[in-house]
Amino acid sequence: MIRKKWFGWGLLILLALGIIVFWMRGALKTNLVEVEEKTGGELERVVAVEAGKEQELKQIMGIVDNWDAKSGKLVFMEDKVRHEVLVDPGNMRVMVNSLKEKGKDLVLSSREDLNWTGAFCRGDMVVLRISLEDEPVFIINNGYRRCGFKGE
Numbered sequence: 001m002i003r004k005k006w007f008g009w010g011l012l013i014l015l016a017l018g019i020i021v022f023w024m025r026g027a028l029k030t031n032l033v034e035v036e037e038k039t040g041g042e043l044e045r046v047v048a049v050e051a052g053k054e055q056e057l058k059q060i061m062g063i064v065d066n067w068d069a070k071s072g073k074l075v076f077m078e079d080k081v082r083h084e085v086l087v088d089p090g091n092m093r094v095m096v097n098s099l100k101e102k103g104k105d106l107v108l109s110s111r112e113d114l115n116w117t118g119a120f121c122r123g124d125m126v127v128l129r130i131s132l133e134d135e136p137v138f139i140i141n142n143g144y145r146r147c148g149f150k151g152e
Contacts, residue, residue: 057129067120095140
């Protein structure tokens, strides 16, 4: 009789934990950026979902040719095509790799950030996402920064 009682309580606790985990998983998903690749068109297209809002974006990957931190102008090459973008942390998400923690990305929120000057270096691989109206929305430096600020 006691075993059945404990078994019943155990099942009830497992069910409650399952519901909590399921609820938390849904709550955390709304804060993450999910990317779904779509094919077709001249540029790779992705659908980004952030805070429950879906946005279709064009994605360009390339190699940094020049970075001017004073003006925020980034020049990069993609298959011999030159792209220029004005990087503005106030209007787009700008991410760089952390040199302290491997695999961790840092979000630059302003030009005054200590990582701004060395955010991009010649030879780094970048991924730029732009809206269908050709407005920059997101850029990430996927390369190891060989220049710039090293003391994060």
